[in-house]
Amino acid sequence: MEFQQKNILDMASLSADDIKLILDTAETMKEISERPIKKVPTLRGKTIVLFFYEPSTRTRLSFDIAAKRLSADGIALSASTSSMVKGETLIDTARNLVAMKPDLIVIRHSAAGAPHMLARMIDVPIINAGDGMHAHPSQALLDILSVRERKGSVKGLKVAIIGDISHSRVARSNIIGFTRMGARVTVCGPPTMIPKGIETLGTSVTYDMDTAIKNADVIMMLRIQKERQAAYLFPSEREYAAIYGLTKEKLTHARPDVLILHPGPLNRGVEISPDVADGPHSIILDQVTNGVSIRMALFYLLIGGARNVGD
Ligand code: CP
Numbered sequence: 001m002e003f004q005q006k007n008i009l010d011m012a013s014l015s016a017d018d019i020k021l022i023l024d025t026a027e028t029m030k031e032i033s034e035r036p037i038k039k040v041p042t043l044r045g046k047t048i049v050l051f052f053y054e055p056s057t058r059t060r061l062s063f064d065i066a067a068k069r070l071s072a073d074g075i076a077l078s079a080s081t082s083s084m085v086k087g088e089t090l091i092d093t094a095r096n097l098v099a100m101k102p103d104l105i106v107i108r109h110s111a112a113g114a115p116h117m118l119a120r121m122i123d124v125p126i127i128n129a130g131d132g133m134h135a136h137p138s139q140a141l142l143d144i145l146s147v148r149e150r151k152g153s154v155k156g157l158k159v160a161i162i163g164d165i166s167h168s169r170v171a172r173s174n175i176i177g178f179t180r181m182g183a184r185v186t187v188c189g190p191p192t193m194i195p196k197g198i199e200t201l202g203t204s205v206t207y208d209m210d211t212a213i214k215n216a217d218v219i220m221m222l223r224i225q226k227e228r229q230a231a232y233l234f235p236s237e238r239e240y241a242a243i244y245g246l247t248k249e250k251l252t253h254a255r256p257d258v259l260i261l262h263p264g265p266l267n268r269g270v271e272i273s274p275d276v277a278d279g280p281h282s283i284i285l286d287q288v289t290n291g292v293s294i295r296m297a298l299f300y301l302l303i304g305g306a307r308n309v310g311d
Contacts, residue, residue: 001017001021003018003021003022003301003302004018005018005301005302006119006125006302007115007119007125007126007127007128007302008126008127008128008137008138008298008302009115009116009119009126009128009135009137010116010128010134010135010137010173010176011135011137011140011141011172011173011174011176011177011180012135012176014137014177014180015180016180016181016182019141019144019177019180019181020181021301022141022294022297022298022301023141023144023145023148023294023297025297025300025301026141026142026145026290026293026294026296026297027145027149027293028297029069029292029293029296029297029300030289030290030293032069032296033069033289033292033293038069039068039069039070039071040069040070040071041071042070042071042300042304043067043070043071043072043299043300043303043304044071044072046072046073046103046104046299046303047072047073047075047100047101047102047103047104048063048067048072048073048074048075048102048103048104048105048106048299049074049075049076049077049097049102049104049105049106050063050064050067050074050075050076050077050106050129051077051093051094051097051105051106051107051108052076052077052078052079052107052108052129053078053079053084053107053108053109053110053114054079054108054109054110054130056108056129056130057264057265058263058264058288058291059108059129059130059136059138059139059291060076060108060129062288062291062292062295063106063127063129063138063295064076065292065295066292066293066295066296066298066299067299069292069296070296070299070300070304072103072299075102077097090109090114090117090118091117091118091121094118094121094122095121095122097124098122098123098124102124103124103125103303104124104125104126104127104299104302104303105118105122105124105125105126105127106126106127106129107126107127107128107129107131108128108129108130108131109130109131109132110131110132111131111132112131112132112133112134112135113131113132113134114131114132115127115128115131116128116131125302125303127298127302130169131169132169133166133167133168133169133172133225134169134172135169135172135173136169136170136173136263137173137177138291138294138295138298139169139170139173139174139263139291140170140173140174140176140177140178141177141294141298142287142290142291142293142294143170143174143177143178143220143261143263143287144174144177144178144181145290145293145294146259146261146283146286146287146290147159147178147218147259147261147283149286149290150259150283150286151217151259153182154178154181154182154183155181155182155183156182156183156184157178157183157184157217157218158183158184158186158215158216158217158218159174159178159183159184159185159186159216159217159218159219159220160185160186160187160188160212160213160216160218160219160220161174161175161185161186161187161188161203161220161222162187162188162189162209162212162213162219162220162221162222162244162246162271163189163193163221163222163223163224163244163271164189164193164222164223164224164225165187165189165193165194165195165198165222166189166192166193166194166195167193167225168222168225170220170222170263171187171222172201174220175187175198175201175202175203176201176202179201179202179203183218184204185202185203185204186203186204186205186206186212186216187203187204187205187206187212188205188206188207188208188209188211188212188244189207189222189244190207190234190240190243190244191207192234193224193234194207209243209244209250210250210253213246213250213251213253213254213258214253214254215254215255216254216255216258217255217257217258217259218258218259218261219246219254219258219259219260219261220260220261220262220263221246221260221261221262221271221272222262222263222271223262223265223266223267223270223271224237224240224267224270224271237270240270240271241269241270241271244271245269245270245271245272245273246260246271246272246273246276247273247275247276248273248275248276248279251276251281254281258281259281259283260272260276260277260279260281260282260283260284261283261284261287262277262282262284262287263287264284264287264288266284
């Protein structure tokens with residue numbers, strides 16, 4: 001199957017076949033990262049700009065590593081060191097970047113829709129590395145890959161996503177992605193952190209942690225995104241942790257083979273206890289490893305052409 005997408009903007013734009021092709025390609029990329037010399041010439045001569053307007057550890061580093069493993073030249077630009085601080089607009093910045101002939105732009109922005117606007121205005125493939133509260137498609141893809149790797153398939157699995165759903169682009173992208181691949185998704189959190197109408201994305205809703213966890217095959221914990229909350233939506237972190245924090249005791253309600261995911265960064269002792277984060281059910285660091293493979297796959301499918309990844 002040929003990959004028909006020009007950009008990766010959100011999960012809603014990807015069909016189940018697209019998602020499967022990206023995951024299968026990522027699995028073939030994984031072997032490159034296991035080699036003593038972790039580099040193939042597949043994207044030699046290609047220029048990839050990593051344009052990050054918001055802080056990031058995992059996403060930015062893994063896009064950068066993915067570019068390097070495929071021999072592309074990755075150039076990073078952050079808002080604080082760009083001429084945006086002098087008042088240059090996003091679109092003027094992007095037009096200037098395009099004038100330097102990049103082959104692909106990865107963008108993270110605090111405004112929902114910023115990558116979509118760029119994709120309409122410039123003729124360079126765009127990957128959305130997270131836009132406001134809207135979408136984080138490469139995160140959902142690496143999450144689905146991490147679960148598929150352990151379970152063989154995500155079809156029919158019960159996935160519970162727990163925490164600050166309202167402010168989470170990871171939650172939105174994962175609801176759409178897991179649902180599209182045949183999983184049943186339930187979101188859970190305090191009523192103040194569950195947006196009205198979220199069911200239209202295909203998820204069910206519960207405010208009760210034990211109900212969400214019961215018989216779950218996958219539990220994805222999310223942090224409280226204080227940086228996006230206009231006002232505190234819970235009385236105190238201690239109370240939040242007592243009700244919605246995942247602990248060993250609460251895990252006794254889950255299946256014995258449950259997988260625990262978290263996109264990071266973790267707030268240990270708030271949404272997840274350290275013994276669960278580091279415990280036998282956690283695949284949090286698998287997610288990070290798979291983040292590199294997914295981003296290699298996205299680069300390859302968008303700008304790699306028909307060249308052999310093993311070249
Ligand atoms: N998961 C994630 O997006 O992490 P970063 O913000 O560190 O990139």
